[in-house]
Amino acid sequence: MNSIERFYATIERRPVDRPAAWLGIPHSKSLPGLFAHYGVQNLHDLKVAAGDDFYAVELPYHSEYSNAIYAAFDWYLDGKVDAENRTLTAPGCFNEAEELSDLDFFNWPDPVKYIDPAECERVVSDVPEGKVGFGVLWSAHFQDACAAFGMETALMNMATNPDIFEAVNDKIIDFYLTANEIFYRTAKGKIHAVLIGNDVGSQRCLMISPDLVRRFVIPGCRKLVGQAKRYGLKVIYHSCGSIAEAIPDFIEAGVDAIHPIQALAAGMDAESLQKRFGGRVSFCGGVDTQSLLVNGTPEDVAVDVRKLRRLFPTGLIISPSHEAIQPDVPPANIQALFDEATRV
Numbered sequence: 001m002n003s004i005e006r007f008y009a010t011i012e013r014r015p016v017d018r019p020a021a022w023l024g025i026p027h028s029k030s031l032p033g034l035f036a037h038y039g040v041q042n043l044h045d046l047k048v049a050a051g052d053d054f055y056a057v058e059l060p061y062h063s064e065y066s067n068a069i070y071a072a073f074d075w076y077l078d079g080k081v082d083a084e085n086r087t088l089t090a091p092g093c094f095n096e097a098e099e100l101s102d103l104d105f106f107n108w109p110d111p112v113k114y115i116d117p118a119e120c121e122r123v124v125s126d127v128p129e130g131k132v133g134f135g136v137l138w139s140a141h142f143q144d145a146c147a148a149f150g151m152e153t154a155l156m157n158m159a160t161n162p163d164i165f166e167a168v169n170d171k172i173i174d175f176y177l178t179a180n181e182i183f184y185r186t187a188k189g190k191i192h193a194v195l196i197g198n199d200v201g202s203q204r205c206l207m208i209s210p211d212l213v214r215r216f217v218i219p220g221c222r223k224l225v226g227q228a229k230r231y232g233l234k235v236i237y238h239s240c241g242s243i244a245e246a247i248p249d250f251i252e253a254g255v256d257a258i259h260p261i262q263a264l265a266a267g268m269d270a271e272s273l274q275k276r277f278g279g280r281v282s283f284c285g286g287v288d289t290q291s292l293l294v295n296g297t298p299e300d301v302a303v304d305v306r307k308l309r310r311l312f313p314t315g316l317i318i319s320p321s322h323e324a325i326q327p328d329v330p331p332a333n334i335q336a337l338f339d340e341a342t343r344v
Contacts, residue, residue, distance in 0.1 A: 003053035004192060007132045011193075011234050011256050011282045013315040021341040022284065022319040023052040023334075025136065029327040037331030044128075050334065051342040053317075055131040057123045057191070059183045063114040069179060070138045072109055073172070075148045088143065091150035100167055108171060111179035120186040133191030135183065135233075139176035141220045142198040145169040158212055165216065173220040177227060184231045193234040195259065195323075196224050201241020204266045213246045222253040229254065236284050238323070242266040244276065251281045260285030260321045263292075270311050284317035287337055293320060293329045298336035305340035 001009065001017045010020040023046070026034060035041060038049040047055065061069035064079075071083035075092040097103055127133040145168045146154040157165040180194075198217055200207055208216075225235045237255040239246070244267035247258060261283050262268050270286050286308050287293060292300060308318060318341040325334065 002130045003132055004130060007053055007192065007317070008234075010314055010317055011236075013279070013282055016314050018342060018344050019309060019312070019314070020053045020132070020317045021051065021338060022054045022056075022134075022317055023047055023050055023338075024320050024323040024325055025056055026325040027327060030325045030329065033327070034325075034331050034334065037335065044126075047131075050338045052338075053132055054134045055127045056134045056136050056195075057127065058136050059179065060116065060119040060123055061111070061114050061179070062116075063109055069115075070140060072111075072114075072175070072179075073144055073148065075144075086147065088147050088151045088154075091153065092148045094149045094164075094168060095153050097149070097164060098161065100164060103164070103167060108175065111175060111182065115179055115182045117182060117186045120183050124187040124190040127190060132193060133187070135187065135191045135194040137176075137180055137183065137194050137196050138238075139180060139196040139220075139224050140198045141169055141172040141176060141224075142200065142217045144172045145216075148172075155208070158208065158216060162215070169216055169220065173223060177223060180224070180227060184228070184233075188231060191233065193236060193256075194228050195236050195238055196221075196228070197238025197259070199238075199240045200246060201239055201243040201262070201265060203241060203262075203264070205242050206245055207241070210245050210249070214249055217246075218249050218253050221250065221255070225254040236317075240265075240322070242268055244268060244273070247273075247277055247281065251277070255281065257282040257284045257317065259283070260319065260323060262290070263288035263321050264290050270308055270316070274311050278312070278315060282315040282317070283312070285319045285321045286312075286316060287318065287320050289320045289322040289326070289329065293333050293337070294326075296333065298332050301333045301336040302340045305337055309341075 007020045009016045040046050059069045065074050066072050066081040068083040071081040077093050148168050228235050234256045236257045236259050238259045240262050242265040
């Protein structure tokens, strides 16, 4: 099997020679150590050396105050979005809004103005032949809506003023649908899957009730998933934390796989997920980044990957349980993950 064949077989839960494996998107501060360990000079060569089946590309976006689609909104009205150090907890520009008219002052960005189709075409053309073209689009409408108010106010509004939260959430969903449409038209036939999502889990449980997930997260998820599937793409949905209680809703919304299986979060161990959902949805992730990859030995990592492969003969894309490998993860542990994941 080549990487594309292996990916489709894995995500469709068909027999595979070995599971598909994804390196993720290493943090920039992790790259020097990974490059030195593998004896390479760039991310492309790192992916090849590690045995990554995926080639992730991000949707290029450039506005007056942001160069990242996941940081497109200037919720603090300071003229510059800090994509590296954003927070959901600081009061956003809608913190004091009570009526729908209180939202009218905001200058909503137009993705048509800030996304160049030619640049989209260039980034997807970098995907090597035989590798899985993976569009990392995020489209995190729920998180953005929380940031627009500030988390505390957002949570209160979901309970006491849901219409105003929903109005902002809907505007953000429309923004991402427009942005993604530009990318999909340009990338048609050149990518195979996309990553979208919203963090709705904490270490112990969902951050909001299942009913609120169904009202404020699932409708946007369904629209974004439906749009991607109209272009023939597989959809991997990201949410950190303990989200087992929401997985049936994500399945109903049409997602093909759940990412990243935060292994130490409550109810998110691989064995429980396989028993509850293994025949209904696939997964991506599973190799713990909270403790194992940071503190374990390469042999510890290899043992864990062997266990994952036994639990999931197919239906699991093996990857760290956080897409951004942090600098505290020893490169030898990443090699151990891939050596065991790619063993035929």
